[in-house]
Amino acid sequence: MSEKALHDDHSELIGPGHTLGTITDKISEIALIEPKKTPIGWLAVTGIASLGVLMLGVTVVNLVFTGIGIWGNNVPVGWAFDIINFVWWIGIGHAGTLISAVLMLLRQEWRTSINRFAEAMTIFAVMCAGMFPLLHTGRPWLAFWLMPYPNTMGMWPQFRSPLIWDVFAVSTYATVSMLFWYMGMIPDLATFRDHAKNKISKVVYGLLAMGWRGAARHWDRYETASLLLAGLSTPLVLSVHSVVSFDFAAGLVPGWHTTVFPPYFVAGAIFAGFAMVLTLALPIRAFYGLKDFITDKHLDNMAKVLLATGLIVTYGYALELFIAWYSGSPYEAYMITNRMSGPYNHLYWSLILCNCTIPQLFWIKRFRTNVWMLFFVSMSVNIGMWLERFVIIVQSLHRDFLPSSWGMYSPTIWDWGMYIGTIGFFLFMFMHFIRLLPMIAIFEVKLLVPRSGVTGKSGGPSHGKKPGSHGPDAHTAGAGSH
């Protein structure tokens, strides 16, 4: 199939036999189901996730009252699980923004069925990420000093510090992602409002829908806002993880002080993000029977993205090796030697296996659509990207310039508690999202339904020029379409 055909023919992006009505029903029933009929599976997963939230709570309380000494951090390893997890979570968040903003601008229609929950994933991942920089400080109750605010002492943050850039980058990113996500949901919330059976749902969804009636004016404004936010988000995809990489690149620790970091971190983030999208999408697709919306074509595309970004990341690793040799710097050379043969070398080689070797399976088309293989590879990338941050942070710090100060790091149960706790928190939030909110963008998926006279060729120009045409097309709000 040619690229052209991909754009015109959506038969691969949505199951056969769907009408506008069946799409609405299928997706809205997941959220609008009566509380008593909540699936056992949902309850089980949410229950386990709640335990994680509890663990997070206990850890945070102990952390704030006792001090970060409950973790394994030390001198020389001043940052460890705290920053590893921060970067890991931020990286995961990237896929959501990439899918909803960049792919939208690039008119990749296959994104429509996965963008909503990828965006939700972004929001929750950024929430998890945000906890770490706040709580990793020695005195978290004073962390607001990182914000520039006018005060009588005339004290400002120190703007040369990459940590300050981080504060701006991450908070901007969180805000824009939140806006984009919420705004994108408004038409679907209106659909929920209209389909909701019980009173409370009607009121709550009604409030959240902010009076959306599907009027042409609404669609016009919606399209404009989408485009603007997509435009705003696109540079963020590149900037956030570039700035996060500055935390390291601006330092002088061998293994950190590297110019390749910004692009390599961005690619790594997309890599990690897509892996997490797959990790979440595969079970949900199976559990809720959403194969018609998340088709093999989607999986195939995501696998290709994983393969491509995985190769960029591998290039980054290769470049680190090259520069260590080419620079002639004894510090860089030892850093690489230590990665490969030092006390943590098993983690380095696991990282190479997870991030570079295993994704190569996706050269084979059969594996790109096999859910088990997809799940296996995406999990391996999730682990591999976490290991990458461990290698960069801990393995660089633990043996830097003066051999007298070399040390070792080992995590404590509180390190693990915080990490597993945030995973629990993430799952908890995510489960509630799929239970209560439209996890697939109903109105956007509807564009994929083959209909006479409407090609569904959405995208930039048509959005702007003929907003009205979407009203009847999407057919979401107002009196039921069936």
Add this chain to the structure above:
Amino acid sequence: MIESQEIKPRPSTSSLAPAVPEPVPAELAGKSGPAFWQSLEELAGTERFKDFMAREYPTQAARMLDLPERRTVLKLMGASLALAGFNSCTRQPDEKIVPFAKSPEYLIPGQPLYFATAMPWAGGSIGLLVENHMGRPTKAEGNELHPASLGATDSFAQAAVLGLYDPDRATTVSNRGRISTWEEFLVAIRAQMNVQEARQGSGLRVLSRTVMSPTLANQARELLALYPRATWTQFDAVNRDNARAGNILAFGADVSVHAQYDKARTIVSLEHDFLGGGPEQVRAAREFTNSRRVRAGSTLMNRLYVVESSPTQTGAMADHRLPLRASEVGTLARLIAKGLGLPITAPAGASAAAVRFAEAVVRDLQANRGSSIVTCGDSQAPAVHAIVHAINAHLANVGKTVRYLPPIECLPQATGQVEAMRKLADDMRSGRVETLVMIDSNPLFDAPADLDFKAALAKVPFRVQVSTHVDETALECDWQIPLAHFLESWSDAKAFDGTVTLVQPLIAPLFGGKTAHDVTAALANLPGQSSYDLVRGYWQKQKADAFDVNWRRWLHDGLVAGTQAAPLSLTLRAFDDKDANPAGGFEVAFKPDPTVWDGRFANNGWLQELPKPITKITWDNTIQLSPTTAARLGIAVGDVVTIESGGRSVSGPVWVSPGHADECATVFFGGGRTHCGHVGVNAGFNAYPLRTTTAMWSFIGTEPKKTGDNIAIASTQEHVDYEVVQHEVEKREILRVRTVASFAADPNSLDAEARVGRPDHGHHPTSLYATAVEGEIARGERDVSQYQWGMVIDLNACTACGSCVTACVAENNIPVVGKDQVLRGREMHWIRIDRYFDGPKENPRFHHQPLPCMQCENAPCETVCPVGATTHSPEGLNEMTYNRCVGTRYCSNNCPYKVRRFNFLLYSDYATETLKLQRNPDVTVRSRGVMEKCTYCVQRINSARITAKREDRTIRDGEVVTACQQVCPASAITFGNISDPNSAVAKQKREPHNYSLLDEELQTRPRTTYLAKIRNPNPELETT
């Protein structure tokens, strides 16, 4: 039914019986409960009755359940708010505080006073000037006038302040565990002494450490005059019995050997750690390093040969070092003596390396007749001491580099200390001892094991222990009297050369402690005399002329004029050289722990956490093995091994020590205290059970056996692969080492040998831009003060004694974190002494590198702090604003020298009252979550600035002295204003061998720089 109101209690608390409910509740029917009950209801245990009981006899929790109503809460809140304003009307209790109506002379709040005193120590006390803030001694400094101090101190003296404020000290007189009083003790001891009086004291024994106080010695003599058949035994676990016996062998009498290291060109140490812990350390380090200060144009330097079994500070400074088992050191002494032509037979069987070493030493000694020193350690056999005397006499060193002084023991014993101890134990075991008074002695911990002192002590009817802590011995005694710390006492103390210092108290005894003088006076039935009276009275008798004036002068100066001993003129006797052949087999040698010594400092957290000079171990004593022997026995670092001897055994962890002699183990004693306070209990293992009267320093025994256990040893320098570190240190040019010959030939060359092993590429990276600092100054963005502080550390002088670390801890309120935290890599020391090896594991060269904050001009820490908590001062200091720090630790990550320390937990003790008294009021006590680091003692800089400003002048060179600089016995640290070209530090910076650490790579421009290490190898031995 009864209404609940009916059983509500009346205000009267005596109404035990409630209104008896009329109808007996049905619940009671048919019940026969316990025999005693308070009411029928209780018997029945109804809810109603329980409720009543809870109201009548509430526990605190129960009262909390009595929640007030909403209205009450609001009323109370309103009333509280209204009454809050009346707070100031509350009448404070009458507690009269009395200000100084007449302020004591010199006392200015905020200004410390300094008092001269001395720290008593077997073998020679050290003179101190102790800083006193408003009546609290806070820090000890050396007394420049004192011959054993010369202005510096060792770590023990630095940590003495913490010992004073140790909250675990004995706080009360106790009699068999019951709290008692000094007066009761006086009554009890009087009764005993009355009995002894009749028997001329035949049942009276006193045991103390080596008496270094002339006044106490005088009291002892008077006591023994009263009780002629009593004895006063002195014992120190680290004693000089061997030296004493050797002196008697050589001269027929005991002498005190005074080696003047600054006068020698060639020094040969035979297992003598004169630079290590001990009474000689401070003076020896100063003298030794004074003749090693190589500068452009003055390249005279001594040469040190060391033969030793386990690496010591002295061995680490050696130009040539030969690891030999302790018993073979004597062989080397005999080889040298024979080589010099003395009538000594050298045993056969010495290794080729030893013979070659001895031959080179002999030629060097012959070339330096009259300017050489041969010295040997206390652990060597008497014959070796005698041989050493013979060698020094043969080389005409006596009178030039070696002087013989009268023995400094104030109360000479007829026999050696071990023999005296054996006699005492025998007397005790046979029941001849009825009253035993132990003063500052802990025989149940440190007496030779074969004496079985515990069993012997059980035979003594009346046992008194006078000690600072309730220790192992105190638990087995009838009376325990708290001993006053020397900073709380009046006394006097002799230094190595006989110089006497008056010990004056800096504070009244914190826990009502008594001095040895008080106790001895009580024994002599003179309990009314105070220590002050006794000391003053003694000296009044000794030096009556102009006494009152002199007394004040002596107190002020810290020494009694004219007490220095005159050298003796002795003739060497012929002696019979016995025990010449070292026995074969696995040898076990003993050494005192470098930081807790014989165990007396076990409860001192500063010393426990002070990394030991060579191994960098904290909180543990170890059994050291050479890498070869450890590999042969299959033993790794931390493996717990058992060493047996004569049915006794000890188990302790192994430390594999490069440079240790093969086929022997060194067991460090001093650890493993069981009763000393909460800090030292169970830190390390007790090695004393192996130490017997016949094997005080070494014995031939069996090989250590693994127990299968492994314990983590908290070393501040991780045990990383030896070759890897050596390789990396070379590549990174962390150390620069040159030979004095090459330096003399061309001081400016940075030839290949200047950087250990690394050929010079001519690769000096320079920036395309003017460096950031210069740019900032040029643009006027950076204030430049007339003071630009900088520091130079002479790697050639540092002996790694650790005094600077302890001094820094004392000066800067640095907390102790404990073994667990050190294991996690969280020690808090602001200055550390890095140790690197160079050469083969079997016999490496040792290099020390003290590392405080480098105060980089381009500080990598400053740019990354998000809140600007670490900034640059106009005077070039990299300052830390604790209050602003939020604790991201980015600065520490970005510090290439890793000198920043983080309060991961609340390390500072905010709770213990006595420890608060120790703190330096000029330095913030840091709380949790805050980064800290060396500030070049900014409080001292500011104090000097204030003085200078008041006197309308600039700060003079040498006016600001950092704590590490002040205490350094080797004067390795120079500090001052580098913008003043005439300052000492600026001159040092102009030396050709001055270099910056990591600067070429990172352009950090450190203000702390190093003078390269200069070696003085003997070309004959250099190829090894």
